[in-house]
Structures are given as structure tokens and as C-alpha cells.
Amino acid sequence: MSIFSDQEKKVFHLQTKHTSYIMQVVRGKYLAHVYWGKKIHTPDMENAQLNRLIGFSATTDNEDKTYSLDFVCQEYPTGCGTDFRIPAVSVLFEDGSRNLQLLYRDSRVIKGKPGLEGLPATYVESEEEADTLVLTLYDPVQQLAVELMYTAYSELDVITRSVRIINEGNRAVVLEKVLSANVDFETSEYDLITLPGAWGRERHIERTPLRSGVQSVESRRGASSHQNNPFLALAGRDTTETAGDVYAFNFVYSGNFTAGVEVDQIFKARAYMGLNDYDFSWILEPGESFQAPEVVMVYSGNGLGEMSRTFHDLYRSRLVRGRYRDEARPILANNWEATYFDFDEEKILALAKEAADLGIELFVLDDGWFGKRNSDTCSLGDWFVNEEKLPGGITGLASRIREYGIQFGLWFEPEMVSPDSDLYRSHPDWCIHVPGRERTECRNQLTLDLSRQEVRDYIVESVSCILDTADISYVKWDMNRHMTELGSAGLDSRRQKEMPHRYMLGLYEVLERVVSSHPDVLFESCSGGGGRFDPGMLYYMPQTWTSDDTDAVERLYIQYGTSLAYPVSSMGSHVSAVPNHQAARVTSLAMRGDVAMSGNFGYELDLMQMTQEEKDFVRIQIGLYKDLRTFVPSADMYRLQSPFEGNHTAWMFVSKDGMDIYAAYFQILCEVNPGIRRMRFTALDPDAVYEVLGEGGECYRGDELMEIGLVVDLHGDFQSRIWRLRKKG
Numbered sequence: 001m002s003i004f005s006d007q008e009k010k011v012f013h014l015q016t017k018h019t020s021y022i023m024q025v026v027r028g029k030y031l032a033h034v035y036w037g038k039k040i041h042t043p044d045m046e047n048a049q050l051n052r053l054i055g056f057s058a059t060t061d062n063e064d065k066t067y068s069l070d071f072v073c074q075e076y077p078t079g080c081g082t083d084f085r086i087p088a089v090s091v092l093f094e095d096g097s098r099n100l101q102l103l104y105r106d107s108r109v110i111k112g113k114p115g116l117e118g119l120p121a122t123y124v125e126s127e128e129e130a131d132t133l134v135l136t137l138y139d140p141v142q143q144l145a146v147e148l149m150y151t152a153y154s155e156l157d158v159i160t161r162s163v164r165i166i167n168e169g170n171r172a173v174v175l176e177k178v179l180s181a182n183v184d185f186e187t188s189e190y191d192l193i194t195l196p197g198a199w200g201r202e203r204h205i206e207r208t209p210l211r212s213g214v215q216s217v218e219s220r221r222g223a224s225s226h227q228n229n230p231f232l233a234l235a236g237r238d239t240t241e242t243a244g245d246v247y248a249f250n251f252v253y254s255g256n257f258t259a260g261v262e263v264d265q266i267f268k269a270r271a272y273m274g275l276n277d278y279d280f281s282w283i284l285e286p287g288e289s290f291q292a293p294e295v296v297m298v299y300s301g302n303g304l305g306e307m308s309r310t311f312h313d314l315y316r317s318r319l320v321r322g323r324y325r326d327e328a329r330p331i332l333a334n335n336w337e338a339t340y341f342d343f344d345e346e347k348i349l350a351l352a353k354e355a356a357d358l359g360i361e362l363f364v365l366d367d368g369w370f371g372k373r374n375s376d377t378c379s380l381g382d383w384f385v386n387e388e389k390l391p392g393g394i395t396g397l398a399s400r401i402r403e404y405g406i407q408f409g410l411w412f413e414p415e416m417v418s419p420d421s422d423l424y425r426s427h428p429d430w431c432i433h434v435p436g437r438e439r440t441e442c443r444n445q446l447t448l449d450l451s452r453q454e455v456r457d458y459i460v461e462s463v464s465c466i467l468d469t470a471d472i473s474y475v476k477w478d479m480n481r482h483m484t485e486l487g488s489a490g491l492d493s494r495r496q497k498e499m500p501h502r503y504m505l506g507l508y509e510v511l512e513r514v515v516s517s518h519p520d521v522l523f524e525s526c527s528g529g530g531g532r533f534d535p536g537m538l539y540y541m542p543q544t545w546t547s548d549d550t551d552a553v554e555r556l557y558i559q560y561g562t563s564l565a566y567p568v569s570s571m572g573s574h575v576s577a578v579p580n581h582q583a584a585r586v587t588s589l590a591m592r593g594d595v596a597m598s599g600n601f602g603y604e605l606d607l608m609q610m611t612q613e614e615k616d617f618v619r620i621q622i623g624l625y626k627d628l629r630t631f632v633p634s635a636d637m638y639r640l641q642s643p644f645e646g647n648h649t650a651w652m653f654v655s656k657d658g659m660d661i662y663a664a665y666f667q668i669l670c671e672v673n674p675g676i677r678r679m680r681f682t683a684l685d686p687d688a689v690y691e692v693l694g695e696g697g698e699c700y701r702g703d704e705l706m707e708i709g710l711v712v713d714l715h716g717d718f719q720s721r722i723w724r725l726r727k728k729g
């Protein structure tokens with residue numbers, strides 16, 4: 001039982017393994033937030049609830065002039081009436097008013113966790129894993145009901161939230177803003193941690209003290225984006241990787257979002273997350289309901305490391321689905337950086353053969369195999385093979401590659417259309433556009449309007465047609481532009497602002513149809529690298545191409561930042577050529593491999609250009625990764641040194657049974673006459689003996705490895721050192 005509800009006092013207490021989340025209905029009608037943090041007994045509510053009137057705050061009702069919602073910590077504020085802080089919801093009623101008063105109506109507890117219709121969400125496999133509390137708030141004047149759904153996982157320190165709005169009246173209403181979570185904190189003594197970035201520089205960690213006013217991260221690009229990730233955490237000022245409080249939020253959604261904090265006049269902090277109200281509105285007819293996506297909330301009292309491990313455990317076991325949730329991912333070779341668009345069958349077969357000889361298990365043919373696509377100027381949407389390049393078709397190529405004893409995978413960019421394509425010439429209104437306006441292109445392409453059923457059907461059919469006629473065991477699902485000139489020819493003028501969210505619902509429908517009808521295919525999502533690295537996409541596709549930037553040094557920052565919320569089993573990570581195509585940096589093959597091995601490993605370079613010595617080394621890397629993938633993808637990750645704080649980065653993984661350890665240490669720039677550097681391990685059994693595999697077989701006690709550590713002696717720029725340890729006995 002993870003939810004306790006006291007119907008008399010109207011107290012609701014959600015408990016996970018180590019955390020509590022408590023709410024109470026006050027004054028018989030307002031749903032107040034009481035507590036979120038370490039697991040506690042249900043408190044004395046007289047003591048826990050505060051009431052104070054602050055100057056210039058209006059009283060909540062005229063009968064009681066001592067009470068103002070402006071002061072109260074709330075669960076789902078409307079901003080109407082007497083709370084002047086940022087609202088979670090905004091509705092335009094037919095009478096032109098926006099006044100919404102949400103009063104408590106009822107509650108119910110459900111065993112397990114219901115799914116969210118049409119949306120990705122975390123799940124349970126048995127009802128024992130979680131309980132769900134549904135609190136209904138209601139506006140009696142406008143007859144609008146709001147269901148707040150909270151799930152508490154019993155074995156994971158996770159609470160999920162989502163919101164459903166139901167029009168119980170007899171007139172249509174317009175939803176102008178619907179957030180999925182709001183948490184009011186009594187203090188703003190926190191640092192705000194976010195993961196901003198850019199193409200090729202995704203998810204860098206930013207940490208700044210909260211200040212008065214609103215501070216937020218958002219996407220208005222029609223995708224969760226490279227520029228901001230739908231992740232936000234509030235950490236105590238002294239919180240580190242291993243100690244201190246942290247409250248984290250992650251949105252299970254791949255489109256426009258907003259996430260932020262408002263620090264008010266008495267230094268309380270309101271944290272929120274949900275759909276961005278920019279270019280959003282939704283007409284809700286009588287009897288209809290609107291389901292907002294899910295927010296995952298994690299509290300850790302033991303620092304950022306524990307927060308991340310909780311997210312990792314949840315995502316790899318109860319977000320990701322399908323065969324590859326539990327199965328080892330194949331080591332792949334991708335031809336993109338080897339050939340770009342310049343390939344033919346002979347070249348591809350030679351690369352695939354070389355890959356097979358090296359022990360690589362999957363060959364992926366990237367962009368350029370379809371239509372007339374010899375550059376990025378044409379053919380998106382025309383998903384039929386270019387027989388000039390590949391005379392045997394995809395079917396023939398796949399079976400030739402299979403003969404080498406490896407699997408075959410294929411790239412698609414199904415959400416896009418090139419103006420120079422047969423698809424666009426036949427259906428010029430199938431793209432997102434506003435009549436009479438120029439359709440601005442990005443990478444010479446337009447976005448298909450996935451709010452339309454016929455467009456969705458076209459995508460499902462054209463992708464399935466290829467997958468069903470060739471032996472394809474992997475798909476890279478790419479998406480390479482953001483939305484402009486928002487409009488849909490399939491929606492009437494009143495509903496144009498519904499398009500961005502309808503696009504996402506359409507995308508999720510397409511993904512569900514394609515993925516569920518091809519259960520043996522491994523899907524990797526991509527958006528110019530990590531432009532849609534979010535939990536929404538991971539629900540359909542268990543891994544994401546982390547970044548187009550494959551430079552080993554840049555990847556330290558990107559993979560370290562990404563690991564704040566996402567497990568290494570979700571990160572595509574490849575060894576590429578030097579000088580690196582994005583950063584022009586020259587790093588050793590060893591370092592490139594050591595960085596890439598903390599992810600789904602692969603190679604993305606011209607294997608034919610490698611020297612014999614390099615090929616021999618690649619074989620060693622492949623052997624090592626085959627061992628690592630038996631435990632690293634499901635292991636506990638410990639970040640030991642941050643690239644954002646200095647010249648060195650270190651992280652390690654401990655298998656769930658504590659027997660297997662993998663650790664990596666990286667030096668960015670050479671230090672002349674350096675200080676003493678040691679790798680101090682963590683989370684080992686101090687009394688146990690560990691063998692360092694693959695070297696002289698040295699053995700050390702856990703306490704020595706953790707307290708004294710192993711000397712790291714690195715000379716030169718861009719160096720790395722890895723250790724594979726096994727607990728003895």
C-alpha cells in the first residue's frame with residue numbers, strides 16, 4: 001500500500017520506498033501541498049499547514065478575511081481569484097471569462113497505474129508495483145472537472161503526475177494552458193539545474209541559484225529540442241553527487257514544453273512543468289476530456305547520483321518497452337560519416353563485409369538510399385529504393401549483408417517531405433503551412449502534418465512496406481527540422497493552435513503502429529543527434545542517437561549531462577574518424593572507444609581506411625564491449641568527476657549484484673608536472689577483494705580501492721584509462 005488517504009481530515013499521503021508526498025484539502029475545498037521529501041509518518045496537520053496574510057494579497061473569500069491562496073502551497077493553481085503566482089491551468093469560457101476556481105470534489109485510489117490514452121507514460125507490470133490516487137477538483141460555476149492523477153511506485157522513489165480535464169458543462173470551453181505538475185516549495189534556497197544546449201552540444205549541465213521571479217526553460221520548436229531538455233531539478237545549495245536534497249522533474253513528452261520556477265515575494269518557490277502554452281489551445285466540447293502528458297518526479301536525499309540512478313532504473317525497466325528492453329543491443333557500424341550520400345552497393349557491401357570481419361554485429365545504411373537522394377535537397381517522402389545506387393534493392397542488399405553473418409539496419413526520416421519529391425508534388429497540402437505564407441525550409445525540407453490521419457497512414461504504410469519486404473532488424477528514425485508557419489489544412493480556423501499537440505499525438509500513434517507491428521526490430525530515435533532525447537521517444541524506441549557530435553571530448557560533456565536523467569542504455573555512442581568531422585579534434589582510438597563504450601556502442605567511420613594496427617585494436621574494443629554489455633546497461637552509474645568542473649572526468653558502473661565493475665577516467669588536456677591523480681572507486685564492498693581483469697590480475701580490497709584508489713598516470717592531451725573489476729568469491 002503506497003497511498004494513505006484520511007477521508008475525514010482529507011489528507012492524502014503517497015509513499016514510495018524512501019519518500020513521502022503529502023497533500024490536504026484545506027477549508028473544506030482547496031487542495032494544498034503539504035510535503036515532499038524523505039519518508040515520514042503522516043504529520044500533525046495543524047502544525048504542518050500554515051496560514052498568513054501578506055500585504056496586498058486578496059483574501060480568498062469574503063467570509064474569512066484571514067486566508068489567502070496567495071500564501072498557500074498549492075497542488076494545481078488556477079491563478080484566478082487570489083493567487084497572483086504563475087498558474088498551472090487557464091481556460092477561456094464561452095462568457096469570455098477566464099475565472100476558474102477548482103474546489104476539491106472527491107478522491108479514489110486505483111491499484112497499479114492506468115495508461116494515458118494516446119500518450120507515452122511509465123507503466124507497471126503488476127498491480128503490486130504502484131498505487132494511483134485520482135483527486136478530482138471541480139468548478140461548480142463552469143462545470144469543469146480536473147482530475148489530478150498521482151502514481152507512487154512502491155520499490156522506486158518515483159511519483160508520476162498527470163492531469164485530465166473534463167468538460168461536464170453544456171458549452172464548449174477553450175483550454176489555453178494545461179500544465180501537468182505544480183509543486184510549491186516553502187523556500188527558494190535551491191539551485192536550479194537544467195540541461196540546455198544546441199545542435200552538437202546537447203544537454204550541458206547548468207546550475208544557478210534561484211532568484212526572485214520566473215526562470216524557465218522551454219521549447220517552442222515543435223520538438224523537445226537540442227536547445228532545452230524537458231528536465232529540471234531543484235537541488236539544495238550544498239547538494240553534491242553524493243549528498244543533499246534534490247527534487248527533479250522530467251516530462252514524458254517530445255514536443256513544446258515549459259518547465260520553470262517562480263520565486264515569489266516571500267521567497268517561496270513554485271516549480272512547474274507541462275505543455276507550453278505558446279501556440280497551444282484546445283477546444284473542449286461538452287462531454288469531452290483532454291489528457292495532459294505525464295511528469296516523472298524524483299526526490300533524492302542523497303544527492304544527484306541517487307536521483308539519476310532512480311531515473312535510470314525507472315526508464316530502463318518501466319518506460320522502455322519491447323524485446324530490446326532486456327536484450328543486449330548489437331554493436332553497429334553506420335555508413336553516414338564514412339560515405340555521407342556518396343555510396344553505391346559495392347561500397348556498402350565492402351564496408352559491411354569489413355564490419356563483419358571485425359566482429360561488428362549490425363550494419364546500418366543511413367541517409368541517401370531512396371528516391372533521387374544524392375544530397376539533402378530532395379526525395380524525403382519518396383520511400384522507394386534508388387536502384388541506380390542499389391540495383392538489388394533494399395531486399396537484395398539486406399540479404400547480401402545477412403550472408404556476411406551480420407544484421408542489417410536502415411535509416412528513415414518519415415516525418416519530413418522535400419519540396420522536390422513525388423510526395424510533395426502529389427500532396428502539397430500535407431505539410432505544416434499557413435495558406436498564403438512562404439513555407440520556409442530548413443535543410444531543404446518541410447514537416448509533414450501528422451495531425452492528419454491520411455498523412456499518418458501514408459507514413460505507416462510506406463515505412464512498413466520496406467520493413468516487411470526486407471530483412472531489417474534495426475531502424476534509425478530521424479527528424480531534422482523544427483516547425484515554422486504553424487498551420488494545418490486539416491483543421492478549421494478555430495483549431496489551428498491545436499496543431500502542434502495534435503502533431504505529437506499523431507506521431508505517437510504512428511510510432512505505436514510501426515513499433516508494435518515490428519516487435520523484433522530495434523528502433524533508435526534521432527533528431528539531428530539528440531534533438532528529441534526525451535522520455536516520450538524512449539517509450540517507443542529504447543535508444544536515441546545522443547548527438548551528431550561524435551568528438552570524444554565533446555561527448556564527455558554530452559553523455560555526462562544526459563546521464564542526469566537518462567540511462568546509458570538509452571544513449572547511442574559511436575567511434576568516429578579523426579580529425580573529428582564536427583570538432584576537427586584528433587583523439588586516440590582508445591579514448592574514442594572508451595567514451596563510446598559508456599553507451600550503445602558502434603563505429604561510424606570508413607572502416608576501409610583503417611590500418612591493420614587499428615583493426616586489431618578495434619577487435620579488442622569489440623571484445624571488451626561484449627563483456628561490458630552483459631552488465632553496464634543495467635548497472636548503477638556513479639559519476640565521480642564532472643567535465644563541467646575541470647580537466648578530468650570519471651564515472652563508473654556497478655552491476656546490480658555488486659560483482660562486476662567498469663570504471664573510466666578521462667583527461668582532456670595534458671598537465672605538465674601534474675599533481676597526483678587517483679581513481680577512487682565508490683559503492684564497493686569494503687571487505688571484499690576485487691580483481692582487476694585484463695592486466696596482471698592484481699587484487700585489492702574494496703576499502704583500498706575506495707579510500708586510497710588506483711594511481712592514474714596519464715600523459716598528453718585527450719587521454720583515457722579504464723578498469724574492469726570483478727569481485728572475488
Ligand code: DGJ
Nearest residue numbers: 336366367526528529548
Ligand atoms: C542527422 C543524423 O543525426 C545523422 O546521424 C544522419 O543520420 C543525418 N541526419 C542523415 O541525414
